[in-house]
Amino acid sequence: MAYAAKNYEHLLGMDGFSDQLLRNHFALYQGYVINTNKLVEALRELEKTGKAGTLEYAELKRRFGWEFNGMRLHELYFDNLTRTPEPLEANAPLARLIREQYGSFEAWRDDFKAAGTMRGIGWVVLYHDPVSGRLFNVWINEHDLGHLAGCTPLLIMDVFEHAYMLDYGLRKADYIEAFVQNINWEVVAARLK
Numbered sequence: 001m002a003y004a005a006k007n008y009e010h011l012l013g014m015d016g017f018s019d020q021l022l023r024n025h026f027a028l029y030q031g032y033v034i035n036t037n038k039l040v041e042a043l044r045e046l047e048k049t050g051k052a053g054t055l056e057y058a059e060l061k062r063r064f065g066w067e068f069n070g071m072r073l074h075e076l077y078f079d080n081l082t083r084t085p086e087p088l089e090a091n092a093p094l095a096r097l098i099r100e101q102y103g104s105f106e107a108w109r110d111d112f113k114a115a116g117t118m119r120g121i122g123w124v125v126l127y128h129d130p131v132s133g134r135l136f137n138v139w140i141n142e143h144d145l146g147h148l149a150g151c152t153p154l155l156i157m158d159v160f161e162h163a164y165m166l167d168y169g170l171r172k173a174d175y176i177e178a179f180v181q182n183i184n185w186e187v188v189a190a191r192l193k
């Protein structure tokens with residue numbers, strides 16, 4: 001069964017994000033969905049026709065995590081944004097975990113933003129490790145390097161240049177501030193199992 005691109009047009013008009021930037025971003029996301037489907041099909045075809053030992057198979061196989069994560073990370077990102085943001089409820093289990101481990105919500109937020117302003121393209125992910133209960137703000141290079149095995153992504157921020165340059169130029173920190181202002185904390189808190 002093929003993956004279908006989700007519609008995120010309800011985000012148009014969000015403070016700090018132009019419609020043009022968002023529409024470009026939706027189109028980019030749709031490309032990852034298309035390529036993920038193509039890769040699934042191409043790999044299945046190579047396998048069925050006895051070509052699993054080929055270089056073509058190996059190279060496409062290596063590419064799968066990149067395309068798949070490009071699709072899924074964008075869904076997590078758009079899903080954790082909203083035009084009508086509300087703060088994280090102080091009594092939510094996630095809020096308590098953040099305070100326990102970072103001292104304060106603000107200290108966690110500063111660390112998350114600092115990770116975002118690092119040089120490079122990729123993602124910042126707030127991960128929850130269900131084994132230890134610990135939280136980590138993690139840098140993900142491109143789409144596929146740096147993920148924590150078995151951990152749950154709670155909050156995802158895109159820091160590829162396409163996520164902000166049209167509106168902010170080189171002012172990445174201003175984009176990060178706009179992102180932080182539009183977080184859908186209800187969605188993020190519900191991701192913590």
Ligand SMILES: [Fe+2]
Pocket residue numbers: 025028074158160162163
């Ligand atoms: Fe993106």
